[in-house]
Amino acid sequence: MAVLPGNAGHSTLIDIAKSFGPDGKVMVVAELLNQSNELLPYMNFVEGNMPTGHKASVRVGLPTVGFRQFYKGVQVSKSDAHHRRRLLHARRRNEIDKDLAELNGNSQAFRLSEGLASLKR
Secondary structure, three states: OOOOOOOOOOOHHHHHHOOOOOOEEEEEOOOOOOOOOHHHOOOOOOOOOEEEEEEEEEEEEOOOOOOOOOOOOOOOHHHHHHOOOEOOOOOOOOOOOOOHHHOOOOOHHHHHHHHHHHHOO
């Protein structure tokens, strides 16, 4: 049995073949996976106070408790109170090999079809 090389995230000849209709043109894709869940009205947003995140003073650790004996001191302890949240940028990138896209004679339609999948989410 032949094993195909892994092309995770890249279009292959099979992907090109699946995109053709019986008339030899690129088919319009029914975008069934594009859903819109309106979460933004329910999410809290705070502008970060640093270029790469947001630093806030949050108590994340309590001081330890010690027992005292007469004529002896108590061990010193402190709390921990700093916390930093880093920003994450969600990005998506679409890449189609030029020669692969030109196989069907209408590379623009195929590239548009693949690009729309990335834009609508």
